[in-house]
Amino acid sequence: MDRDGALVVVTVNRPERRNALDAEVKVALRDTLAEVAADPGVRGVVLTGAGGHFCAGQDLKEHAGLLEQGSDVALATVAEHYNPMVTTIVTMPKPVVAAVEGSCVGAGLGLALACDLRVFGRDATLATAFSAIALTCDSGLSYALPRAVGEARARELVLLGRSFRPEEAVGWGIAGGIAEPGEALTEATRIATRLAAGPTSAYAESKRLLADTWTRDLAATLGAEDEAQRRAGATEDHALAVKAFLAKERPVFSGR
Incomplete structure (x- = not known):
């Protein structure tokens, strides 16, 4: 977490795995978001990922290990981590802007859609991804996606699991614009700085x-x-x- 006055940048920092979410990262992100939400001195937030990727979703290597202990153990992360993170982003009394580069899939897409505004780098790859591993939506995706793109398109994206490009996302209303590769954080920070100085x-x-x-x-x-x-x-x-x-x-x- 980096702070500049009333602006905070929260970075998912596991670039060697495209910021895939393992237990350590999920706990840190959940707790950091809660801290930011509760701080009255923070008036604008940017959520981003390190190393040119936003978030590749759940770390499946860790998930496979937990499945050996039982599916209840592996899927406990939904209630323990993902639900609190999304709830905090959506309900915190200050605007949150996602700066999205590279991979933004699964729970990563859910986190991006939970934010109030999004800036996509032109090289971003977006996907729901859940059906490819025989899972359904989590991280608020079944709530946010139909509201963003309409129910029919949401069904297509979830059931077929196809990836989509930033240009499509803008056309569907998920984001207002596209930044050049590597510039999403700069643009998101500019927007969040303006919001942090607002009412x-x-x-x-x-x-x-x-x-x-x-x-x-x-x-x-x-x-x-x-x-x-x-x-x-x-x-x-x-x-x-x-x-x-x-x-x-x-x-x-x-x-x-």
């Missing part, structure tokens, strides 16, 4: 509203917006931003 409380309210919108009807949504807007309207940032607007000045947000 953090308002971002947190927006994250909650957008995450819950699929489970509410219109009336409940309008009620949730009313409550969230009241909370946002009571912040220092809102009051100062309105004054700055009327004075034709650029607001300086404190995150409060």
Whole structure:
């Protein structure tokens, strides 16, 4: 974890294995994300991987060893590691930007989709990958993927397990743009730096509203917006931003 003021860059650091997730890395990533989420001084986060890859998903060599002890032992990682990581990313009251280069498959894709925004390097390879090893979705993929690309395409990507390119991801709405190879982290950091200087409380309210919108009807949504807007309207940032607007000045947000 590297920190620059209100911005934190969290790096999955196992480049010799394309950042495949073994137990040590999963525990470190889970706990680091929880620490970042709980720190009120952090207002923007970048999630990335070392050595030119984002994350190749579960380390299958470790997984094979655990399977010898029983499938319950091997698959306990879903509840112990993946679920907490995804929940923390989605619910932390600050924006998270994924910087994706190289391999981004399986749980790696799930982690990227859990982030609020994504920047893909042009050389990234994206795939669900689970069906190739006779497994189904984890890391929130069955939640995030249909919302990102639609149910029909999500079924295609999960059942056929085919890889897809960043250009396709942008066309489907998964990401807003593509960086040249090796530049995804630079672009993601630029975006996250801007967000870290923004109205953090308002971002947190927006994250909650957008995450819950699929489970509410219109009336409940309008009620949730009313409550969230009241909370946002009571912040220092809102009051100062309105004054700055009327004075034709650029607001300086404190995150409060």
